[in-house]
């Protein structure tokens with residue numbers, strides 16, 4: 001069986017509601033959403049057109065994987081890989097866990113918390129992985145690790161640069177140590193891309209923490225992040241409990257990590273596609289003389 | 294420090310000691326003592342052959358359980374500790390240095406917990422800062438350059454959750470450590486000697502062989518943390534421990550651990566010399582096998598080993 005047998009055209013799952021913005025509770029409220037950054041009611045149509053970024057305060061709300069594909073890729077260029085790879089219940093957590101997986105598959109139309117495939121960004125062909133926080137908080141179990149590793153192995157085979165858009169609270173507890181091992185598995189695949197001279201770009205979106213931050217999300221040749229995205233290893237609450245003090249404002253944000261030297265560039269959502277293209281183009285076609293219009 | 298489930302045994306052992314003291318003054322108690330000793334032996338067997346996952350967690354965290362520096366002292370010769378990450382600081386929660394194991398030059402790296410409060414404060418309870426992982430990486434690269442096998446000892450509740458640790462990129466330090474280990478061209482042997490806590494453990498644990506002491510635990514999250522998240526109740530840690538699959542048996546079944554090193558009855562701390570001997574023999578056996586492999590094969594086998602770690606299926610859509 002060729003790997004291409006697994007290609008499937010991805011239908012967009014556009015979250016016509018609000019992402020993590022709260023629905024407004026005023027009359028005629030289905031037309032409005034409330035920004036979770038500043039609380040302002042925003043006209044839903046504008047909110048969608050603005051890529052779920054608040055016009056007033058610039059808060060970047062969470063996107064679905066399919067919305068992200070639509071935002072980042074040339075129209076109709078995305079072909080999904082491994083759309084049928086799903087997790088099992090290796091620790092026998094029981095029907096509760098399996099049901100939650102089933103529910104999230106139905107809700108997100110994803111096999112697990114990551115969508116992978118081949119796509120074009122401004123005409124440049126890439127392997128693309130997009131995590132979706134709406135699926136079990138983007139947590140990484142065996143299926144997420146498998147899909148990301150397989151994506152990178154295909155990028156290697158096809159000689160493509162890889163773009164990984166992350167959003168995850170970390171490992172998936174219900175899969176125990178198998179979940180932890182996905183950190184090693186995915187990191188090993190990144191190193192193969194490095195060795196082959198294929199660019200690997202990470203785009204950190206809200207939130208990218210714990211096991212995902214501490215593996216493939218921070219191994220990019222280039223690491224971009226969306227404004228305000230929470231990034232880090234330990235959760236804020238755990239830190240506060242350990243050190244018994246309040247955390248400073250702006251702690252563990254994309255801007256914080258840019259300042260401390262762990263993020264190359266904080267890029268607004270609206271500029272993300274162009275920025276990703278330009279940087280990848282510089283890395284993949286260094287010898288071509290391209291005059292930018 | 295005594296463990297809850299050990300109490301009846303410790304009481305009985307105390308009684309035997311008392312009787313022996315009395316016997317020294319000339320009273321013949323040989324029969325009674327022998328009888329009680331037999332009873333203690335039986336009790337030991339019944340207690341330790343029925344340990345729950347939570348009991349294991351207690352043993353794994355036992356203050357008197359041998360720590361990295363104990364293994365280094367007992368199993369290695371000519372150890373020179375090497376300090377610092379050459380960027381910012383030396384992290385006392387991670388010990389590293391050059392030594393010989395059975396005559397062979399090796400790099401040893403391990404988390405170091407303390408045996409009392411004072412030592413624990415010095416070692417930050419074995420919870421590494423980013424500098425700990427960066428020290429490890431610096432020395433991993435040096436070991437690779439000179440062809441030295443690497444032996445790592447895992448014993449941490451996890452990477453330190455603090456403001457400075459986050460500021461200096463705890464997550465990046467762990468990620469780059471893991472990634473580096475996946476591509477090193479020298480053999481890596483890892484032994485989980487106590488507590489294997491999540492990413493902070495894995496940061497020095499991507500071994501060609503991962504061995505685990507019988508009563509050690511290795512977990513994606515602490516049982517307390519898991520209970521808090523699942524049931525919003527840290528006191529359900531016992532239940533969480535049972536569910537997380539953190540024992541050496543379960544991890545071997547899942548294919549994540551290559552060999553379980555059996556411990557003396559009652560745990561490593563109850564017979565140190567037996568423990569050291571068992572760890573030495575296991576290390577020796579695996580090291581002999583690994584040093585025979587060509588570097589390319591070693592790296593490929595390590596890739597394949599971790600590549601296979603995962604349980605997925607193809608969904609049948611109806």
Ligand SMILES: [Zn+2]
Pocket residue numbers: 035036037038039040054055056057058059
């Ligand atoms: Zn706003």
